[in-house]
Amino acid sequence: MPKAAVSHKTAGDRNGSAAKSTKPSKAKADKNGNEDFAIVELAKAEYQKRRKSQFEAIKKTDKKLLREMLYQMVLGRRFEEKCAEVYRMGKIGGFCHLYIGQEAIGVGSMMALKPSDMVITSYRDHVQAMVKGISPEAVMAELYGKEGGCVKGKGGSMHMFSAEHEFFGGHGIVGGQIGVGTGMAYAAKYKGTDQVTLCFFGEAAVNQGIFHESLNMAQLWKLPIIYICENNQYGMGTSQDRALSTRNIAKKADAFEMANEFVDGMDVMAVREATLRAIKRAREESLPTLLEVRAYRYMGHSMSDPGNYRTREEIAKYQERDPIVLFKDSLKEAKVLTEKDFESIEREAVEATARAVRFADESPYPAGDELLTDVFA
C-alpha cells in the first residue's frame, strides 16, 4: 500500500462542531485538568439539553426505524436483566458481562450500518449480537451452552459469532479485537467492497499496545473502519481515573492524525449521528474514525463482581440520565410514539426474552462428539 499522505482534518470533537452545542457550561476539571463531560452534578441540566438535540435528530429520522431502535434498546435491557436472573439460578456458567446502561451505543451505532457491514466487539457482546441480527434465542442458548446457541455452545457469553450476519465475534482478550477489526477493514479495502467495519472496545483497552498499533496502521493505510471506544468508566473494578493518564480518549486519535469525536453515550441519537458521519468518512473517503462514546455501566464488570469500588449513589445519579428513559421522553415529545406504543414495545421485548429462555431451556446440550469438531478446517 502507498505511504500515507495524511493531512486529514480531525472531525468534530469535544471542542468541535459535533459536541459543541451540548458542552456543559461549567464543566469541572479532573486532577489532570481535563474536563469531564459526564459530570454527575451536571446531569440534570444536561438531560434537558440532550432532549433538545435528540428531539431535533428524531424529527429527521424515519419513524419505523425510531421504533425499532427503541425496541432494540428495551429488548437489550430486558434480555440482560433476564441473563442476570438466570445466571443467579445457575443456568449460565463462566463469565457473563452485561450491557445494561450502554444500550444506546450498540443500537445507535449499529443501526446506522448496512447489513453487509462488519462488526467485531469485546466480550460484552450479547446485545450487539442481537442488534446485528442474531436471534435472542440463539444468543440465550449460547449463554446456556446449548446446541441451539449461535456457536453451538462452544463460545459462551464472550464469543457470539455469526458469519451470516457479518458479526465477527465477541472476543475475550482486552483489545485483541481492535487489531482483528483493522484486518477486516483491510480486507474490505483490498477486495474493493464498500463494507465498513465497526470495532467496539472498552476504555480500558486503549491502554493496550494493540490499540495504538492498530490506529497507526488504519490511518497510515486509510482503512474504512470506525473504532468505537465504549467508555463505561470502569475497567473491571478500576475507574478510568486510576488507569488513564488523560480522560480524553477521543484525542488519542490526534496522535495518528485520525478523525475523532466525543459522543454522549446516553443519547442514542447522538451516537447515531456521530456514527453516520464516521460511516460517510469510511465509505466515501476510506478513512478511519475514533469515537469515544461515554456511558456508564450500571452492573458490575461481570456477574461475579461485588461492585464495592463505587457507591450506589453514583450509579443512581447516572440512572437519572438513563438512555432508554431519555429516548422515550423525546419520542413522546416529538409525537413519534405514544404511551400505548411504549407498552407494546415493552411487551414484545419481554415476550422475546421469554421465548429466548424457553428455547435455551429446551435446546439439548451439544453432542459429545462436538468436542473434537471445528478445530481444523
Add this chain to the structure above:
Amino acid sequence: MAVLTIRDALNQALREEIIRDENVFVMGEEVAEYDGAYKVTRGLWKEFGDKRVVDTPITELGFAAVGVGAAMAGLRPVIEFMTWNFSILASDQIINHAAAMRYMSGGQFKVPIVFRGPNGSAYQVSSQHSHAIESMYANFPGLKVVMPSTAADAKGLLKASIRDDNPVIFMEQERMYGLKGEVPEDEDFIIPLGVADVKREGSDCTIVARSMTVPLALQAAEKIQAEFDVSVEVIDPRTIKPLDIDTITNSVKKTNRLVIAEESHSFASVGAEIAYQVMDTAFDYLDAPIKRISTAETPIPYAKNLEAAALPSVESIIAAVKEVCYL
C-alpha cells in the same frame, strides 16, 4: 528439475501462489522495497506492487492481527516475521485469536493464514534472536506447524500451507536459506501437510530430525556408516503438527533404536512428545532407551565457541547413536 536454494524455492512458492490466487498477499517488515531481510521475498514487490507485497511498520502484534482479521474476511495472508523470536510479541493474535477462531465461532470463521520466517539460531545473534520456538506453537490446538529442511520440501510445503484453510506456522532456518536442492518446476507441486519423509534409509537405528538437524543427522549417518558399519535411517517429519507418527514408529519397529535431534530446548519439546508417542505405541520394539539431542538449557550465548557448544552438532548426534547402539 531446477537446482535452487531454499531461499529461492520459498520465493518461487510465494510467486506462484500470488499469481494463482488474487487473495494471497505477503505482509511483513521489509518484505517489499527492501526485498526481505533474508531476501526470501526478493523481486516480488517489483513484480506485483503495493497491493500484494506490503511493508509494515515494526508492529508485530498489529500486523499479525491485521492478517487474522483479513483472513477471517476472506483473504489468504502470508505474514512474515523477520525471525520467529519476534512472533512472541504477536503470540496473542496467533494463539488466542487465529488458533481459537474456528472453534469458538462454532466452525463459522476459518483463518487461512500462513505465518512464516526463520526459526532458531543464526550466526552469533545471541539470546534474543536465536530461539527455536516450535514447541510453544505446537502446543496449541488449531495451529499447524511446518518445518522444511530441503529446497523441494520448502516449496511444496509452503504452497500447501498457503492453500490450507487453517493457520499455519511455517518455520524456516536462517542457516539453511543457502542450501541447494532439486525442486520440481510444476506449478502445482504440493507436499501435503502431515506426511513425513525418509531422508535416508537404514536398518539399525532411527534418527528423527527436523529443520537444521536434518543435514546434521545425514552427515552423522554417513560417518557412522563408514566408521562402525551401522546403518542409520533419518526421518524428517516435515510437519510437526499434524505429526506423521506412523512413519516414525514403523521405522522404530524396524531399527529398534531411536535418537531424536532437535534445535529447540529440551524441556517439553516436540522431541519429548515424539518420545512419548513412540513409547506409547512401540514400547516393546525398543532395544534401548530413546536418546534426545537438544539445545542447552540456556539463553543462546554470543561467543562462537559457547554458541557451538549450546547447539546440536554432528558429533553430539553421533555420540547419541553410539549410546543407543551400545557402541
